[in-house]
Amino acid sequence: MAAPLGRDTLPAHWSYGVCSDGRVFFINDETRSTTWLHPRTGEPVNSGHMIRSDLPRGWEEGFTTEGASYFIK
Amino acid sequence: MLVECQKPSAPVVAKKKVYFRWVTTVMDQKIPYDDYQLPVVFLPSYESPPAWIAPQDRIHHPDYNNELTQFLPRTIILKKPPGAQLGFNIRGGKASQLGIFISKVVPDSDAHRAGLQEGDQVLSVNDVDFQDIEHSRAVEILKTAREILMRVRFFPYNYQRQKERTVH
Numbered sequence: 001m002a003a004p005l006g007r008d009t010l011p012a013h014w015s016y017g018v019c020s021d022g023r024v025f026f027i028n029d030e031t032r033s034t035t036w037l038h039p040r041t042g043e044p045v046n047s048g049h050m051i052r053s054d055l056p057r058g059w060e061e062g063f064t065t066e067g068a069s070y071f072i073k
Numbered sequence: 074m075l076v077e078c079q080k081p082s083a084p085v086v087a088k089k090k091v092y093f094r095w096v097t098t099v100m101d102q103k104i105p106y107d108d109y110q111l112p113v114v115f116l117p118s119y120e121s122p123p124a125w126i127a128p129q130d131r132i133h134h135p136d137y138n139n140e141l142t143q144f145l146p147r148t149i150i151l152k153k154p155p156g157a158q159l160g161f162n163i164r165g166g167k168a169s170q171l172g173i174f175i176s177k178v179v180p181d182s183d184a185h186r187a188g189l190q191e192g193d194q195v196l197s198v199n200d201v202d203f204q205d206i207e208h209s210r211a212v213e214i215l216k217t218a219r220e221i222l223m224r225v226r227f228f229p230y231n232y233q234r235q236k237e238r239t240v241h
Contacts, residue, residue, distance in 0.1 A: 017123065017131070018139040021230035025122035034122040046144065046228075062117070070116050 014039050022046060146196060146226040149187045153219055160184035163195065163215070164235065166208030171235040172196075173203045173211050175225070192232040193225040 010016070013030040024046040027034050036044040042057035060072050123136040131137035153159065160182030165173045175193040178185045195203045198214055199222050215221065 016141075017137045018141050018144065019123060019136045019230070020139055021233065022144040022228045023122075023230050024141070024144075027125060029125075029128070032125045034125050036122050072119065 149223045151221045174232045192229045194228045196224040
Protein backbone atom coordinates (compact mmCIF):
# COMPACT_ATOMS: atom_id res chain seq x y z
CA MET A 1 0.00 0.00 0.00
CA ALA A 2 2.85 2.41 0.66
CA ALA A 3 4.39 2.18 -2.81
CA PRO A 4 1.90 4.34 -4.69
CA LEU A 5 2.12 7.00 -2.01
CA GLY A 6 5.80 7.77 -2.32
CA ARG A 7 6.57 11.38 -2.93
CA ASP A 8 7.76 10.74 -6.47
CA THR A 9 4.58 9.06 -7.59
CA LEU A 10 2.22 11.97 -7.13
CA PRO A 11 2.02 14.87 -9.60
CA ALA A 12 2.78 18.45 -8.60
CA HIS A 13 0.25 20.06 -6.23
CA TRP A 14 -0.95 16.68 -5.06
CA SER A 15 -0.51 15.09 -1.67
CA TYR A 16 -2.38 12.51 0.32
CA GLY A 17 -4.19 12.43 3.62
CA VAL A 18 -5.11 9.61 5.93
CA CYS A 19 -8.46 9.51 7.72
CA SER A 20 -8.60 8.48 11.33
CA ASP A 21 -10.19 5.20 10.23
CA GLY A 22 -7.28 4.35 7.94
CA ARG A 23 -8.67 5.31 4.58
CA VAL A 24 -6.31 7.16 2.26
CA PHE A 25 -7.43 10.02 0.03
CA PHE A 26 -5.70 12.40 -2.34
CA ILE A 27 -5.55 16.14 -2.15
CA ASN A 28 -5.24 18.46 -5.10
CA ASP A 29 -4.06 21.84 -3.88
CA GLU A 30 -4.45 23.37 -7.30
CA THR A 31 -8.18 22.75 -7.62
CA ARG A 32 -8.74 22.55 -3.86
CA SER A 33 -10.43 19.21 -4.11
CA THR A 34 -10.06 15.75 -2.66
CA THR A 35 -10.66 12.32 -4.12
CA TRP A 36 -10.30 8.68 -3.21
CA LEU A 37 -8.59 8.03 -6.54
CA HIS A 38 -4.82 8.20 -6.99
CA PRO A 39 -4.17 10.83 -9.68
CA ARG A 40 -1.80 8.60 -11.62
CA THR A 41 -3.29 5.16 -11.28
CA GLY A 42 -6.92 6.26 -11.14
CA GLU A 43 -7.55 3.74 -8.39
CA PRO A 44 -8.27 4.04 -4.70
CA VAL A 45 -5.50 2.93 -2.39
CA ASN A 46 -7.04 1.87 0.87
CA SER A 47 -10.75 2.37 0.67
CA GLY A 48 -11.88 -0.95 2.09
CA HIS A 49 -13.78 -1.81 -1.08
CA MET A 50 -12.68 -4.28 -3.67
CA ILE A 51 -11.10 -3.48 -6.98
CA ARG A 52 -12.01 -6.22 -9.39
CA SER A 53 -9.85 -6.75 -12.42
CA ASP A 54 -12.82 -6.57 -14.77
CA LEU A 55 -13.95 -3.13 -13.68
CA PRO A 56 -12.86 0.07 -15.46
CA ARG A 57 -10.38 2.28 -13.63
CA GLY A 58 -11.79 4.17 -10.73
CA TRP A 59 -14.59 1.66 -10.04
CA GLU A 60 -14.78 -0.59 -7.01
CA GLU A 61 -17.14 -3.22 -5.80
CA GLY A 62 -18.91 -3.02 -2.49
CA PHE A 63 -21.26 -5.35 -0.68
CA THR A 64 -24.37 -4.53 1.27
CA THR A 65 -25.07 -6.17 4.57
CA GLU A 66 -27.27 -8.69 2.74
CA GLY A 67 -24.44 -9.63 0.43
CA ALA A 68 -25.66 -7.92 -2.71
CA SER A 69 -22.90 -6.41 -4.77
CA TYR A 70 -22.88 -2.92 -6.17
CA PHE A 71 -20.39 -0.74 -7.93
CA ILE A 72 -18.92 2.56 -6.86
CA LYS A 73 -17.02 5.14 -8.79
CA MET B 74 -20.85 10.06 -7.73
CA LEU B 75 -21.99 7.27 -9.93
CA VAL B 76 -23.49 4.12 -8.57
CA GLU B 77 -24.69 1.47 -10.91
CA CYS B 78 -27.97 0.38 -9.46
CA GLN B 79 -31.64 0.45 -10.02
CA LYS B 80 -32.92 3.91 -9.21
CA PRO B 81 -36.23 3.70 -7.43
CA SER B 82 -38.63 6.39 -8.48
CA ALA B 83 -41.11 6.01 -5.66
CA PRO B 84 -40.23 6.86 -2.09
CA VAL B 85 -39.76 3.92 0.22
CA VAL B 86 -43.02 2.65 1.60
CA ALA B 87 -42.56 1.07 4.98
CA LYS B 88 -45.04 -1.73 4.49
CA LYS B 89 -43.36 -3.12 1.38
CA LYS B 90 -41.11 -6.12 1.89
CA VAL B 91 -37.48 -5.72 0.95
CA TYR B 92 -35.94 -8.35 -1.26
CA PHE B 93 -32.40 -8.77 -2.49
CA ARG B 94 -31.14 -8.05 -5.92
CA TRP B 95 -27.83 -8.35 -7.66
CA VAL B 96 -27.71 -5.49 -10.10
CA THR B 97 -24.97 -4.38 -12.40
CA THR B 98 -26.65 -2.17 -14.97
CA VAL B 99 -28.03 1.32 -14.85
CA MET B 100 -31.71 1.48 -15.57
CA ASP B 101 -33.52 4.70 -16.08
CA GLN B 102 -37.07 3.45 -16.36
CA LYS B 103 -39.34 4.58 -13.62
CA ILE B 104 -40.94 1.47 -12.21
CA PRO B 105 -43.07 1.46 -9.09
CA TYR B 106 -41.92 -1.03 -6.48
CA ASP B 107 -44.92 -3.26 -6.98
CA ASP B 108 -43.89 -3.97 -10.53
CA TYR B 109 -40.28 -4.87 -9.89
CA GLN B 110 -39.69 -8.38 -11.13
CA LEU B 111 -36.60 -8.80 -9.08
CA PRO B 112 -35.81 -7.90 -5.51
CA VAL B 113 -34.51 -4.50 -4.50
CA VAL B 114 -31.73 -3.57 -2.14
CA PHE B 115 -30.99 -0.25 -0.58
CA LEU B 116 -27.45 0.83 -0.99
CA PRO B 117 -25.35 2.60 1.57
CA SER B 118 -24.92 6.27 0.73
CA TYR B 119 -21.73 7.20 -1.02
CA GLU B 120 -19.03 8.38 1.33
CA SER B 121 -17.00 11.25 0.00
CA PRO B 122 -13.43 11.84 1.11
CA PRO B 123 -12.84 14.64 3.62
CA ALA B 124 -13.36 18.09 2.13
CA TRP B 125 -10.34 20.09 1.06
CA ILE B 126 -8.87 22.35 3.74
CA ALA B 127 -5.91 24.68 3.66
CA PRO B 128 -2.52 23.12 4.47
CA GLN B 129 -2.04 25.12 7.63
CA ASP B 130 -5.27 23.75 9.07
CA ARG B 131 -4.41 20.14 8.41
CA ILE B 132 -2.35 19.44 11.46
CA HIS B 133 -5.37 20.07 13.62
CA HIS B 134 -7.88 18.08 11.61
CA PRO B 135 -8.54 14.49 12.67
CA ASP B 136 -8.98 13.35 9.10
CA TYR B 137 -5.76 14.91 7.93
CA ASN B 138 -3.27 14.61 10.71
CA ASN B 139 -2.80 10.85 10.76
CA GLU B 140 0.43 9.14 9.89
CA LEU B 141 0.21 6.47 7.24
CA THR B 142 2.71 4.28 9.06
CA GLN B 143 0.23 3.17 11.70
CA PHE B 144 -1.96 1.69 8.95
CA LEU B 145 0.71 -0.18 7.04
CA PRO B 146 1.01 -3.97 7.22
CA ARG B 147 3.08 -5.30 10.13
CA THR B 148 4.42 -8.70 11.05
CA ILE B 149 3.65 -10.22 14.42
CA ILE B 150 5.37 -13.38 15.59
CA LEU B 151 3.97 -15.35 18.49
CA LYS B 152 4.98 -18.62 20.06
CA LYS B 153 2.13 -20.61 21.50
CA PRO B 154 2.96 -23.46 23.87
CA PRO B 155 0.50 -26.38 23.70
CA GLY B 156 -2.58 -25.74 25.81
CA ALA B 157 -1.94 -22.02 26.00
CA GLN B 158 -4.50 -19.43 25.00
CA LEU B 159 -3.94 -17.24 21.99
CA GLY B 160 -4.23 -13.97 23.89
CA PHE B 161 -6.59 -12.46 21.37
CA ASN B 162 -10.03 -12.94 19.80
CA ILE B 163 -10.96 -12.69 16.15
CA ARG B 164 -14.18 -11.92 14.39
CA GLY B 165 -15.28 -11.95 10.79
CA GLY B 166 -14.64 -14.25 7.89
CA LYS B 167 -16.05 -15.06 4.50
CA ALA B 168 -19.61 -14.29 5.50
CA SER B 169 -18.94 -10.65 6.23
CA GLN B 170 -16.82 -10.18 3.11
CA LEU B 171 -14.53 -7.86 5.01
CA GLY B 172 -11.92 -10.24 6.37
CA ILE B 173 -10.75 -11.37 9.78
CA PHE B 174 -10.24 -8.77 12.50
CA ILE B 175 -8.81 -8.74 15.98
CA SER B 176 -11.69 -7.96 18.28
CA LYS B 177 -9.91 -8.20 21.59
CA VAL B 178 -6.37 -8.48 22.91
CA VAL B 179 -5.74 -9.77 26.42
CA PRO B 180 -3.76 -7.15 28.37
CA ASP B 181 -0.15 -8.11 29.11
CA SER B 182 -0.30 -11.11 26.82
CA ASP B 183 2.44 -11.85 24.29
CA ALA B 184 0.09 -10.64 21.60
CA HIS B 185 -0.41 -7.38 23.41
CA ARG B 186 3.32 -6.86 23.85
CA ALA B 187 3.89 -7.65 20.20
CA GLY B 188 1.68 -4.72 19.27
CA LEU B 189 -1.50 -6.51 18.27
CA GLN B 190 -4.58 -4.29 18.75
CA GLU B 191 -8.31 -4.31 18.30
CA GLY B 192 -9.11 -3.26 14.74
CA ASP B 193 -6.14 -5.01 13.19
CA GLN B 194 -7.11 -6.94 10.12
CA VAL B 195 -5.36 -10.30 9.81
CA LEU B 196 -3.98 -10.52 6.29
CA SER B 197 -2.24 -13.87 6.61
CA VAL B 198 -1.11 -16.44 9.14
CA ASN B 199 1.89 -18.67 8.41
CA ASP B 200 1.54 -17.91 4.70
CA VAL B 201 -2.16 -18.77 4.61
CA ASP B 202 -4.17 -15.91 3.14
CA PHE B 203 -6.81 -14.73 5.62
CA GLN B 204 -8.51 -12.19 3.41
CA ASP B 205 -11.16 -14.54 2.09
CA ILE B 206 -11.20 -17.38 4.60
CA GLU B 207 -14.02 -19.00 6.56
CA HIS B 208 -14.15 -18.00 10.21
CA SER B 209 -13.99 -21.61 11.41
CA ARG B 210 -10.97 -22.35 9.26
CA ALA B 211 -9.19 -19.27 10.57
CA VAL B 212 -9.85 -20.37 14.13
CA GLU B 213 -8.59 -23.86 13.38
CA ILE B 214 -5.34 -22.58 11.93
CA LEU B 215 -4.70 -20.29 14.86
CA LYS B 216 -5.56 -22.87 17.47
CA THR B 217 -3.43 -25.64 16.05
CA ALA B 218 -0.33 -23.60 15.28
CA ARG B 219 2.59 -23.71 17.71
CA GLU B 220 4.19 -20.67 16.21
CA ILE B 221 2.26 -17.92 14.49
CA LEU B 222 3.66 -15.51 11.94
CA MET B 223 0.87 -13.02 11.22
CA ARG B 224 0.70 -10.18 8.78
CA VAL B 225 -1.76 -7.65 10.09
CA ARG B 226 -2.74 -4.10 9.31
CA PHE B 227 -4.69 -1.65 11.40
CA PHE B 228 -7.83 -0.71 9.49
CA PRO B 229 -10.56 0.73 11.70
CA TYR B 230 -12.78 1.61 8.76
CA ASN B 231 -13.46 -1.99 7.83
CA TYR B 232 -13.44 -3.13 11.44
CA GLN B 233 -16.26 -0.74 12.17
CA ARG B 234 -18.19 -1.82 9.09
CA GLN B 235 -17.84 -5.40 10.11
CA LYS B 236 -19.09 -4.75 13.59
CA GLU B 237 -22.17 -3.19 12.05
CA ARG B 238 -22.77 -6.31 10.03
CA THR B 239 -22.46 -8.86 12.76
CA VAL B 240 -25.76 -10.29 13.81
CA HIS B 241 -26.13 -11.43 17.37
